[in-house]
Amino acid sequence: MRKAENMNAPWLGGWVLGAAAGLVAFGVLVIVGKFDLFPAGALAVVVAAAAGLVLGMPWGAQGPALPVTPLKAAAKPAASAEPVAAAATPAAFVAVPEAAPAPAAKPAAKAAAKPKAAKAKADGPERLTAPRKGRADDLKEIEGIGPAMEKLVNELGFYHFDQIAGWSDADVAWVDANMKTFKGRIVRDKWVAQAKIIVNEGLEAFRERAKTNNY
Structure with missing residues (x-):
């Protein structure tokens, strides 16, 4: 707890929490938001500075409860990634059962046609291949x-x-x-x-x- 005589002085812990909030924001922007490192770093600095001003200055000395909110907000984009994976899963099973058995019937039909051609040539009188x-x-x-x-x-x-x-x-x-x-x-x-x-x-x-x- 901060002493009563230091209530109007800046609170170092607030700036530490602000820096932590900036790191969390940086991680969320890079991993979930797919930001490049430089834009993500710039936004993280802004978040850290804003949180530090709110928590570290005398008007934020009443308690460090505010940094909890960015953590909950950061968890929501991660949850949105799961339905994408789930939606992609059924598509993988659709392509598997649709392949091979049908062409097997065609060779049988062609094979059945050959004896007819052979019988058609069996015209004329009886002939021998040798005496x-x-x-x-x-x-x-x-x-x-x-x-x-x-x-x-x-x-x-x-x-x-x-x-x-x-x-x-x-x-x-x-x-x-x-x-x-x-x-x-x-x-x-x-x-x-x-x-x-x-x-x-x-x-x-x-x-x-x-x-x-x-x-």
């Missing part, structure tokens, strides 16, 4: 098929008499369209009729009939 049991018939027995023609027919997938004997008119047209050369020979030389005789009557009977072109 049965590794041994082809001598297709040159048929009149009109020489070595070059036999090689061409083999390349198309025909190695046996029964394959040619089973050709329909549509099959004949398909083979003729896919032959590089000698087009029209199948019908003109009666390949299908000759092959049917070989399959049904045997090769020897066919050779006898071939002497008179009895197809």
Whole structure:
């Protein structure tokens, strides 16, 4: 307590509290208010001087209760920062669940389309990738098929008499369209009729009939 005879003299404690208020103001301005150091320092000096005048001079000698008010005022900006952080938190969770599963359906649809294309190419008569049991018939027995023609027919997938004997008119047209050369020979030389005789009557009977072109 100040003595009665010093009531009209300046109070040193008031200036100390004023300096403390200036430091608190400086911290609030820099940390909460984001002030630069120089403006914050200038304002802090003003606050310290004002508080010192109020508390240190004789009219402020009744008690140092006033510095409490700046401390409470300084606490309010800190509280306002919390809602900002809280508001930012839900945004972080919104972006996570929205990604990947949908594109998985597209490859399945593309894969399903391929077998249809493969079936569309399966036209024409029955064809083989190689002769049965590794041994082809001598297709040159048929009149009109020489070595070059036999090689061409083999390349198309025909190695046996029964394959040619089973050709329909549509099959004949398909083979003729896919032959590089000698087009029209199948019908003109009666390949299908000759092959049917070989399959049904045997090769020897066919050779006898071939002497008179009895197809």
